[in-house]
Amino acid sequence: xxxxxxMVARGAHCMRRLDTNDHKGATKLHAREREQLLEAADVLLFxxxxxxxxxxxxxxxxxxxxxxxxxxxxxxxxxxxxLYGCGAPTGAS
Numbered sequence: 082x083x084x085x086x087x088m089v090a091r092g093a094h095c096m097r098r099l100d101t102n103d104h105k106g107a108t109k110l111h112a113r114e115r116e117q118l119l120e121a122a123d124v125l126l127f128x129x130x131x132x133x134x135x136x137x138x139x140x141x142x143x144x145x146x147x148x149x150x151x152x153x154x155x156x157x158x159x160x161x162x163x164l165y166g167c168g169a170p171t172g173a174s
Contacts, residue, residue: 110146117142118164125168132168139164 110118121139124132143160146152152160 114142114146118160122164122167125164128169136164 109115118139121132121135123129124135129135140161143152143157143164146160147154147157
């Protein structure tokens with residue numbers, strides 16, 4: 082059984098991911114993009130069975146933000162860090 086501490090840390094990554102999205106100014110995400118990233122964070126946070134497909138879709142979106150230069154490489158790296166931080170550590174149940 083998972084203790085509350087790892088879940089709190091993972092939840093904090095999810096909140097930082099949302100903060101990153103909210104502070105992008107003119108380059109904010111479109112509503113569907115924001116929903117897609119939120120869904121990916123949720124499936125990681127809660128260990129949903131469809132996480133691989135959902136996270137891969139989010140990764141494609143982040144790559145598109147970077148290659149289109151809507152978001153900088155650094156911003157995309159931070160977004161990835163916070164997104165993947167929502168997941169359980171490797172080997173955790």
